[in-house]
Amino acid sequence: MGQQEKVATSLAGAVSEGISASLAAVDAELARRYPGDPGTRQPIHTVYVPGDIFDAGTIRSWGDEALAALDEHAPDAATLARVLGLSEELAEPVYTRVRAKLEREPIEDLRIDFEDGLGPRPEAEEDEIAARAARLVSEAYADGTAAPYMGIRMKCMEAAVRERGIRTTDIFLTGLMEHGGLPEGLVLTLPKVTYAEQVSAFVRLLEAFEKTHGLPCGRLGFEIQIETSQAILAADGTATVARMIDAAEGRATGLHYGTFDYSACVGVSAAYQSSDHPAADHAKAVMQVAAAGTGVRVSDGSTNVLPVGPTPKVHEAWKLHYGLTRRALARAYYQGWDMHPGHLPTRYAAVFAFYREGLEQAASRLKAYAAKISGDVMDEPATAKALSSYLVRGLDCGAVDNEEVTRLTGLTRAEMDAFAVPRRSATLSAGTK
Secondary structure (H helix, E strand, O other): OOOOOOOOOOOOHHHHHHHHHHOHHHHHHHHHHOOOOOOOOOOOEEEEEEOOOOOOOHHHHHHHHHHHHHHHHOOOHHHHHHHHOOOHHHHHHHHHHHHHHHHHOOOOEEEEEOOOOOOOOOHHHHHHHHHHHHHHHHHHHHHOOOOOEEEEEOOOOOOOOHHHHHHHHHHHHHHHHHOOOOOOOEEEEEOOOOOHHHHHHHHHHHHHHHHHHOOOOOOOOEEEEEOOHHHOEOOOOOEHHHHHHHHOOOOEEEEEEOHHHHHHHOOOOHHHOOOOOHHHHHHHHHHHHHHOOOOOEEEOOOOOOOOOOOHHHHHHHHHHHHHHHHHHHHOOOOOEEEOOHHHHHHHHHHHHHHHHHOHHHHHHHHHHHHHOOOOOOOOOHHHHHHHHHHHHHHHHHOOOOHHHHHHHHOOOHHHHHHHHOOOHHHHHHOOOO
């Protein structure tokens, strides 16, 4: 090897050191505000059940009702494929996996509702329902019948219901502590947030609870429900939702779009209130950009068209729900709401089809990237992250299996996780654009 040629420079080292010193605060701010995705499983949906209706058999009964709907309205793969427009290649794998999912894990995320789902009632009665919910959730995690994620949606922080919301939250969390402690899958949802100060107030509430029980600071996180126009655009023209994420002080785990409250807030007529309305698209686009890089996940809303009644009517509702779910997935809204057991078959069919139809191409591209194999697509670290995230999400929900993904990519789950959630320093050094 020949002698290395000396490279000439013009600037003293002090210049670089000075620039780095001037940006130290920015570096720290970037790390604080944009830590990236937490790398944990994101449920593909959230099911809301009124607090007074929820019981120990709720999760299993939803699965059984969904299976019964399939038996009645799509008893085989060909029928479901015809209704939803699935390809012949996807029909059997999707149908088989949907049935298996409904038998094994019918609900991924369940929220016991103390807001819209629980009408006005005597204080003592809501106290009792909240305490009962805590006991049932604790028992479900103890005996293995819980959904991966469970929690409550309390009343909001507006003046008329604030004290009730605080009390219900306190009773529920205290009950969990009395029955063995806070489960790992605990999720709290704060609805109808309009001002960032309401988020700050909820943070103070959770801090007080943690201090009272000697819990680590930050143990309790929560989702912010976006249901008002003011939550998207503040009076001064700035994005309120970005302020809300900041006000949560690292506790925000998700932003959930409220289809019908938001639509009504901006004046959309009832017949046109849907998650694919332009007003909904605008709101979710703002949510998505505000949350990007923060580790806060975005969830789509729901449809109120229920798959009930005679088979033709059920099929129409299934087509609608399937289409809305596929539309959301293409826009990177990987979670949504389901309001009825009959929505579960099409939720899982849409999600499984989404991940299975792109499995081979995504796996091939990721394998080529990992092995530095040239092909007809030149991928970079950011694309490798997206490809791996796609496969990991498919694995988490049961759309694809570890064995087939490993066979197609040559990578272990741990290696795919490393691509999907890279450290900031690694992505910067790799030249991510």
